[in-house]
Amino acid sequence: MAGLKVLYLMNGYGFGNLTRSIPIIESLEAAQFKVDIVTSLRNKALLQASFHSNQIFEMNQHSYSDLQPPGKRFFGKFFKNLKLIKTLIEENDYSLVITDSVYEVFFINPKIPLVSINNIHFSKTKVNKNTVASSDFSSVILEFCDEWLLRKLPDLTISPSFKNRRHRETPGVKFVEPIVRKCLNEEHAFDDVGVLYIPSGGDQKVQDRMELLLERHFPNNCTVLGGSGRSKKLTYKKPSLKNYSLMRRAKALVTNTGFMSTTELIYLKKPFLAVPLKGHFEQNLNSNVLKEFTTGIVSSYANLDQDFEALKERDQVSIEVTYSGGFNGATQAASLIGEIIGS
Numbered sequence: 001m002a003g004l005k006v007l008y009l010m011n012g013y014g015f016g017n018l019t020r021s022i023p024i025i026e027s028l029e030a031a032q033f034k035v036d037i038v039t040s041l042r043n044k045a046l047l048q049a050s051f052h053s054n055q056i057f058e059m060n061q062h063s064y065s066d067l068q069p070p071g072k073r074f075f076g077k078f079f080k081n082l083k084l085i086k087t088l089i090e091e092n093d094y095s096l097v098i099t100d101s102v103y104e105v106f107f108i109n110p111k112i113p114l115v116s117i118n119n120i121h122f123s124k125t126k127v128n129k130n131t132v133a134s135s136d137f138s139s140v141i142l143e144f145c146d147e148w149l150l151r152k153l154p155d156l157t158i159s160p161s162f163k164n165r166r167h168r169e170t171p172g173v174k175f176v177e178p179i180v181r182k183c184l185n186e187e188h189a190f191d192d193v194g195v196l197y198i199p200s201g202g203d204q205k206v207q208d209r210m211e212l213l214l215e216r217h218f219p220n221n222c223t224v225l226g227g228s229g230r231s232k233k234l235t236y237k238k239p240s241l242k243n244y245s246l247m248r249r250a251k252a253l254v255t256n257t258g259f260m261s262t263t264e265l266i267y268l269k270k271p272f273l274a275v276p277l278k279g280h281f282e283q284n285l286n287s288n289v290l291k292e293f294t295t296g297i298v299s300s301y302a303n304l305d306q307d308f309e310a311l312k313e314r315d316q317v318s319i320e321v322t323y324s325g326g327f328n329g330a331t332q333a334a335s336l337i338g339e340i341i342g343s
Helices: 016-030 041-048 072-091 103-107 129-133 137-152 204-217 243-249 259-268 281-293 301-314 329-342
Strands: 005-010 034-039 056-058 094-100 114-117 156-160 173-176 195-198 222-225 235-237 252-255 272-274
Touching: 005 016, 005 072, 016 034, 016 041, 016 094, 016 114, 016 259, 016 329, 034 041, 034 072, 041 056, 072 094, 072 103, 094 103, 094 329, 114 329, 129 281, 137 281, 156 329, 173 329, 195 204, 195 243, 204 222, 204 301, 222 243, 243 259, 252 259, 252 301, 259 272, 259 281, 272 301
Parallel strands: 005 034, 005 094, 034 056, 094 114, 114 156, 156 173, 195 222, 195 252, 222 235, 252 272
Antiparallel strands: none
């Protein structure tokens, strides 16, 4: 299998796809696969700093505004991406295509195995009724349709999942442990990070509101990853592949409840305040995981001031985590991918 080429398609809208894809690519390369990458401009710039020998191609990144009627921007980007992916597959001797939330490839018949890396939610034996009720109907339908596609179209979907969560038998899906990018000893700075806020890419209004609250509750003791840069009382750092190092050095973390954020909060065992984005089914579901396995603070928008004050009292003490599973999903995913090529 040494030297076989793989094409890895990576969504670049948020950082979750990037931070879980990197360990999988590293595990594939450790198994002697050659990996070409297709992603957006921001991710391309970040990846080029670490993956010097890889071919990294740039695709158009979708945004929520692309979905507004009449959708010309969405379809324009979609067909350009589809053409790029189709051309790469036709012109290169790839043994397999991997997609992490890049759906254009589903409209191509690559004639080689197709593997999807994605979260499967509805396969859980129990989906909390309150979770569905507190989510936008469109968000629930979108997740349901997404999972249906992931069961039907790829040859295999690999889904990171927490060990203690039970799943229905789901044809075409293999569950692996959660994925965490282990912190490399490449950064020796010990400047004070204080409280670290990691905004979601999904809602600028929420991000602006959170920055105002952080300025009020943690003046001169809060670092924002990305952000608006408007406040003189907050420290702003550009997102990079050293994000995880910042998380390890922070006294406490403030973030949303995307699957990767949920995984990292459980793994790091640091005090945290997690705020699921309104209406997002998957984030409401992930917040239940945090409540089940940790003593961290899962907030609602109505109680943010109160919960920020509670975080102040905890920011020196590790939280209790009852999750007993591992975080070796990247190696497990690479092994499953190797089995498909070998078969």
